Amino acid sequence: MSINIEKVEKICTNLLQDILDVSQQNNSIKFFRKDFTTMTMWLLIINAHFKNKKINIEDLARAVAPASKISKPSLRLILENAKHKGFIKFVNSENDHRSWNVEPEEIIIKEFKVWVEIFKVN
Numbered sequence: 001m002s003i004n005i006e007k008v009e010k011i012c013t014n015l016l017q018d019i020l021d022v023s024q025q026n027n028s029i030k031f032f033r034k035d036f037t038t039m040t041m042w043l044l045i046i047n048a049h050f051k052n053k054k055i056n057i058e059d060l061a062r063a064v065a066p067a068s069k070i071s072k073p074s075l076r077l078i079l080e081n082a083k084h085k086g087f088i089k090f091v092n093s094e095n096d097h098r099s100w101n102v103e104p105e106e107i108i109i110k111e112f113k114v115w116v117e118i119f120k121v122n
Contacts, residue, residue, distance in 0.1 A: 014118045028087040028108040029115050037068040054101045
């Protein structure tokens with residue numbers, strides 16, 4: 001397997017710069033990248049959004065469980081904090097009115113689209 005050193009260098013440079021840039025900001029990317037569990041939740045929410053799929057709190061808990069030993073109350077607290085900051089919203093499920101879907105607010109989608117551009121390597 002051949003490795004393109006220029007691409008590796010560009011990716012490493014972009015990632016290192018991204019760490020510095022994100023640490024200086026106060027946005028959804030910094031909020032969701034603060035730890036492995038929160039970043040996993042962020043990616044699951046964003047992925048569901050772009051696939052036009054609904055994801056609820058239970059779905060998030062099940063998806064995060066293999067990678068993290070977070071309790072449901074702790075997971076819910078992270079989501080509540082993200083909601084309070086205006087990054088996500090809870091929408092009552094049409095199928096099960098006891099369940100709440102988690103949807104990204106427009107700001108999180110916009111910031112994600114800008115952020116992901118740094119990883120494009122030609």
